[in-house]
Amino acid sequence: MVERVCIFPCGGIKFTESTVARIAAYIVNEDLLPRKTMILCVPAFLRGVEEDLVMVEDYPTIVIDCHEESCGTNLLYLAGVTPAARVFIPDIAAETGLSYGNARRELESEANDLARAVADAAVLAATAMLESPEYIFPKQKVKTQACLAQGKIPVNPFHYERVAGGIYKPKDMPDFFAKESVS
């Protein structure tokens, strides 16, 4: 059980998918789990802003990857931080049949529905971490020496395992769902 969970929407801006990730994070942080979640801001993290460092070192992080490029996961790998879980938007889009639309600036209605579905998946994982007495998060330490923009990041660096629809867990991180609770 943890007191708070860090939500990390991939931080992209180019694709409509990244807007879906960001809006999903706001839905979790403002509407569904206020005061129990924090949003990681990557530029501030790289800038050394203390609250963003504490967020990922002392609390479990749920990264929301919007695309196969997995930029959110890549950033955590570069910084030596293992996420507690990953929500993968393409899976949720495929399962729900909802589309991203074409508007990056302000999402279209269906893309907002997709953002809500992504938020629901993040809340499912976060609630398990917040409420399960068995869940123990191992605190981490950020790696402060890194080579940025090299493009030499292994595919699936955390060896994600699917634990529920659109939700993955790194192989070496603790389970957060009771085995019988998800399909």
Add this chain to the structure above:
Amino acid sequence: MDTVRKVAVYPCGGVGFVLSSIARYAAYQVTEDMLPGQTEIVDALRLISGMPDEVALVEENPTVIIDGCGYQCGSNLFRLLGLKPAARVLIPPIAKLPPTFVCDCKKQETKLAPGMQRRVPSESGKNLATEIATQVKNIALVILNMDYPYQKQKLSQDENVICDYIENIPQAVDYVPISEGIDRPGSMPGLAGME
């Protein structure tokens, strides 16, 4: 030196503060409405991941950074990558000035406050975004049309210290002021007609 055909626009990439939403909204306005095809938005996370097209964008084209708040994280990322922007627009000082994107008769009633909404900016937040976008567009037009002598840059992929708080970003980046809220590194070309 080649003729500049495109200007990269890099909004700080933040997600926590409303000001980062303003920066992002302004970047979409410039690249989609004001100068489509002549400007392109920089995606910080794709850049950090080393996506070749994103790396090429910032190496081959001059970049205008939009820093949302006093942390100046956008400028800091360029510092970490060993890149120099052509110019930097810092939102807070511009938010205190009268808007330039409306006629004189509308200036009194046009509020530029960032507001409280992160998902989609409020009306005054959109006004502020439009003002920032207008400033970025003006800089981009100078770069595109005034024989700006851009020398292609090479991004640094060397090991670097990340997550380390730098007290004085303007000093670290060697910014010199052009006007209120607009700076450029001292070693980068001047912006003709703006300084």
